Amino acid sequence: MAIFSVYVVNKAGGLIYQLDSYAPRAEAEKTFSYPLDLLLKLHDERVLVAFGQRDGIRVGHAVLAINGMDVNGKYTADGKEVLEYLGNPANYPVSIRFGRPRLTSNEKLMLASMFHSLFAIGSQLSPEQGSSGIEMLETDTFKLHCFQTLTGMCELFDQNLKLALEVAEKAGTFGPGS
Numbered sequence: 711m712a713i714f715s716v717y718v719v720n721k722a723g724g725l726i727y728q729l730d731s732y733a734p735r736a737e738a739e740k741t742f743s744y745p746l747d748l749l750l751k752l753h754d755e756r757v758l759v760a761f762g763q764r765d766g767i768r769v770g771h772a773v774l775a776i777n778g779m780d781v782n783g784k785y786t787a788d789g790k791e792v793l794e795y796l797g798n799p800a801n802y803p804v805s806i807r808f809g810r811p812r813l814t815s816n817e818k819l820m821l822a823s824m825f826h827s828l829f830a831i832g833s834q835l836s837p838e839q840g841s842s843g844i845e846m847l848e849t850d851t852f853k854l855h856c857f858q859t860l861t862g863m864c865e866l867f868d869q870n871l872k873l874a875l876e877v878a879e880k881a882g883t884f885g886p887g888s
Contacts (some may be wrong), residue, residue, distance in 0.1 A: 738808050
C-alpha cells in the first residue's frame, strides 16, 4: 500500500510542508464528432465535465489535452480558449483527454488549513476532557491519519497505517528547535 500525500501544518493552521507521492490519476481519451455529447463548463479556471458521464469520463473530470496538445486551465498550449475551440464545428473530429484535475498550491493550502479547523473543532466538541481531536478519517478509498506534535500536526493520506506511522516517526518534529 502507498502513502498518497503528507501535509505538515503548524499550530496556527498554516501549511509548512506538503508532499504528493502517488501515481498519476487514471485518464480517458476519446475522439468526438460534432456536436460534443458532453456538457463542459468552466469552473475555477478549468474546463470540467458537468454532464454526460461515459467511457471512463466522469463528471468533474477536467480537459487535460486536445489533439495531443496539453491544456492549461481554460486555454490550449497555443493560447486558444478550450470552450471556444470545441464550439467550432470546423475543429472536429477532435481527440480529448480527460482526467482528475491536480490540486493547485492554493487549494492545498486551503485544504490543509480547513482540516486543521475541523481538527480543532473536534477537540473542542468532544465530550471527553483533553480529547486529542481527529486521529483518523476513513473512506472507502483512503485513510487520513492525523498525528499531533508539539509544534503542529502531520496529516497522512494513505492505505496502510503501519507505513504511515513509519513515515511519521522518520519525520520527527517540525518547527523551531527541530
